[in-house]
Amino acid sequence: MSLQIYNSLSRRKEPFEPIEPGKVRLYVCGVTVYDRSHTGHAMSALVFDMVRRYLEYRGYAVRHVVNFTDVDDKIIRRCAEAGISAFELADRYAREYLDDMARMGVQPATLYPRVSSEIPAIVAMIGELIEGGHAYRAPNGDVYFDARSFSGYGKLSGRSLDELESGEEPSEAKRHPADFALWKAARPGDPWWEAPWGRGRPGWHIECSAMARAHLGDRIDIHGGGNDLIFPHHENEIAQSESARGVAPFARYWMHNGMLQFPSGGSGVDKMSKSLGNVVPIGDFLDAHEADAFRLFVLSSHYRRPVTLTDEALAAAEKGLERLRGALAPARPAAGEGATAAEAELAAAAARARTDFLREMDDDFGTPAAIAALFELGKALNRARDAGAGVDALAAAQADLIELAGAIGFDLAGGARPAETDAGAADRATPLVELLLELRGMARAERQWAMADRIRDRMAELGIEVVDTSEGSTWRWA
Ligand SMILES: [Zn+2]
Structure with a gap:
């Protein structure tokens, strides 16, 4: 039997047939880089890492694109508070995310486009949507997608426009409650870009449609993400992508992973939330647990189901890993x-x-x-x-x-990946340590004892022990 994939769009399993034989175009929604990434992000990344690895194992060449949302209300607010630039903050957390993924044993995506460097593609797509009568400029300067202009609206989430109309407050700017912002007019203090319809910045949904098209083409094979993204994000992605050029389906298979949950004080489970205190940054988690134990814990459930992270479940995964290694x-x-x-x-x-x-x-x-x-x-x-x-x-x-x-x-x-990563980092650090040692040697030769001692002490703080011998100085990791 060939590979079967459950398609959230058709709500059934279908045989997997890529657009181009032997090749898979895979797009997965990434993270908004305004804070440290947590175990929930790790779980979704790990699920799609498993999917990609298995496709590659089955002989497919996979082009895997994951976006970084680096233009966003939360980022802008945080940066205003901290007095730093939005891109500085986003860049810091994007780098940390990539480090976390490496420690987690997640293969790097083929490409990690960022909103801030994809503006031309985004502006072009919004232009096409306006041109085609799928989007309009509101009196406040924002540009909205006209949900009623797309007959397929609701096909992924199963919601109808009527239902959405009754559930929401009417807004002055939007013509229909299901309409959503493609472009937000510049407000004082916000980052902005020029566009034919006025300065501003993109809304959230448009970035994924534009990036998928820019880096994978009009149609893709698999679109992935957490099932919390089905509505409105993925519904809106379909509306944008299929309206822009009339190409359907935008994604042949929609795959959604279940959410990571936590045991609540009572008998049920809680979602991850800051207020409940169960948000654990990936880096902290991996300081205490092995990456493959988390992988075994996650993959011991089917990817579409929610999983509950408990100490017992993690301990069981750790034991299981030991058994496999044994x-x-x-x-x-x-x-x-x-x-x-x-x-x-x-x-x-x-x-x-x-x-x-x-x-x-x-x-x-x-x-x-x-x-x-x-x-x-x-x-x-x-x-x-x-x-x-x-x-x-x-x-x-x-x-x-x-x-x-x-x-x-x-x-x-x-064996343990974190240790391996440490060893790799140590290898790369060697030339830098040698350089410091050389500088200390020069300071000593010029009798700058205070400088020489300062270098030695600072190296000691970094875990590097300097050993002076009659033949010169050497070093070792303390
Ligand atoms: Zn997305």
Whole structure:
């Protein structure tokens, strides 16, 4: 059977057929970079990292675009409070997000466009929408999308315009409550750009339509995001993209992940929210937990369902990860009596695990059952080792386990990723440490003792110990 994907638009599973054979155009809504990213963002990124890795494992070349929203009310407000420029703040959190994703073991997207550098594409699309009678300039200078001009409005979320009309307060600027801002006229203190209809900045929804088109084309294969984005964001993306050039469908498959939840004080669950105090920055989370344990926790549920993050669930994932790694232990020194039978059984178990894994993954990325197949192979490995299976037979099945787990992003053989990242960072730091040591040497040669000592003390604070010997100075990580 071929890969089946649940399409939120048709509300059923469909066989996956990309526009261009062998290639996948994947767009996933990214983060608004006004604060540190949290475990909820990590979960969504991890789900689509799994999707992309599995598509690549299946032989597709995936072009993966994720946007950074760096022009936004929240950013502007924050910056006014902090007295720094909007782009400075956004850039800081965008960099931190990329670092967080690297620590999380999430592959970097092919491209991370930012609103601030995509204005021409955004202005062009709004121009087309005005031209085509899908957008209008309101008396206050804003430009709105005319929801009634698009007959398909509501097809993703299942909401009708009538229903939306009754639910909302009438506004002076908008002709219909479902209309939404494509362009917000410049207000004092806000960042602005020139446009034929007046200075201002883009609304939120238009950026994704414009960026997807600019970097992936008029039509894309998969559009992803959290299910909290279905309405209004994705509904509005469809309205914009399909109205601009009349090309439909904008996205062939809409994929939505369930939300990360937290146990509440009572018996139910809470959403993530600042006021409940359950918002944990990714960096802090990874200081306490391993990335692959979080991956195992997330992928142990189906991506469309909500998952509840509890200490018990995380501890179970940590144990599970240990079990999978334990299956990679080497063979016992002497082959036992039942070795041949055990090896045959292990080879059969490995073949079965592969079949099961692929079947479950092909069924709308069924990671819970696919992971169960990995655990079965792990058990078979341990049984075979106990029964005295030889090195080659164990290594072959272990390679299968590493390969299949790797197809959904686990790094079983490499061990803990954070440590690996630290080692990589340490490697890159070496030339800088050597440079500091050289400067200290020069200071000493010129008898500038205070300077030399200051450099040594500051290096010590950074965890680098300077060792002076008769042959000169060396260093080591403290
Ligand atoms: Zn978006």
